[in-house]
Amino acid sequence: MAAKRENGRKNDPQRTQENILDVATEEFATHGLAGGRVDAIAEKTRTSKRMIYYYFGSKEGLYLAVLERAYRKIRTLEEDLQLSNLPPEQALRVLISTTFDHDEANPDFVRLVSIENIHHAAHMLRSDAIRDLNVSVIETIAAILARGVTGGVFARTADPIDIHMLISAFCFFRVSNRYTFGTIFRRDLSEPATMERHKGMIADAVISYLKA
Amino acid sequence: MAAKRENGRKNDPQRTQENILDVATEEFATHGLAGGRVDAIAEKTRTSKRMIYYYFGSKEGLYLAVLERAYRKIRTLEEDLQLSNLPPEQALRVLISTTFDHDEANPDFVRLVSIENIHHAAHMLRSDAIRDLNVSVIETIAAILARGVTGGVFARTADPIDIHMLISAFCFFRVSNRYTFGTIFRRDLSEPATMERHKGMIADAVISYLKA
């Protein structure tokens, strides 16, 4: 496999590509697709602009690769949650907490998704890798809701996608709209105390909604 | 005032500026600040590129004017809601419904805010007009919450800004993330039935949260 090489400093295609993707992720997340500069990316890499075109073909190709990589990352994360043993309410709280922490910990991902929405998800549509994303969260939520209803803990039958949206919207918004919201209401959304309060609030809101 | 002029076809600075702003709003909302083209805007106006620079100085100046105008619009909207006569729960439902409908009806505004967040709200910060926005919604919510608690309808004392965020996040997300969410979950968020269900859901969620 020739995984890594300690001393030989040259010809390490895998590392070169990773390096480009790392830098490009930051550039696009910071400036958007149109605002991101290929030259700026090239300068920050260990390699040259020519290599970007060698590996990714075009600026859009690079952007797409960045996007796919970002989605692949969260997919992994979502998949290894084991919630079926927990009681419904607690399972939901864990799931919400995970979503909350994930968005909080990955502002770059949140920003890339925002940017992709500005482009009407055009690149996502073109990518099989992303479109065929196994949306396991929905099944997880569906199972929790079903258990909750049969067990009499939840009073309401809700659409799992709607519930996912309710949770996602809040967690995502906190990060995506951090700057405008923070400016208008003079509030720092990344303060630990605020974060904890918000995490509790969205969990309580979802659960009391299901119990009502 | 010289509001409008039926026949005289020339030199109508107010109308020229409005025209430029209309076109620019669409361009920036569609392509972002970096992606928006001054030449493209100029072509779609009744006037020329020269006039854009004459009135707005620079591309950024134009963008800022667009942003300020968009915020001024909603401010007006928020201010003439009369909710103090309604019982707390109903008042909240009307407020939520209004927020929901506003975001739904103004995707351009939602997109501009998204774009501004990508730029870390940098332009907003530079604009006194926006920064000093009278955030009357918060007072409105605070009043409703207070009435609800004293009246015994609401069991919980909540921060009005947090409640505003809970509402805003959901309504905003539905519009801002329409494309990525719609693509992943194969769901059209602008369908009337879906819209009505979501509107009911966020209202129920907020109210049951406050009652719990």
Place this chain on the structure above:
DNA sequence: CTTGACATACTCACTAGTTCGTACATTTTA
């Protein structure tokens, strides 16, 4: 084990086209 052929990885310099912004000339209004 050494030579040489070949594919992959990489470098440097360059270009064609775009994009913001402006100099200059002209018309309209007061």
Place this chain on the structure above:
DNA sequence: TAAAATGTACGAACTAGTGAGTATGTCAAG
């Protein structure tokens, strides 16, 4: 006539993308 408003044409700088050649590593044959 002065000031404000407008149109045309142009340029300087930037930006995505490429042409052409070089280095590196692998592997087969001698």
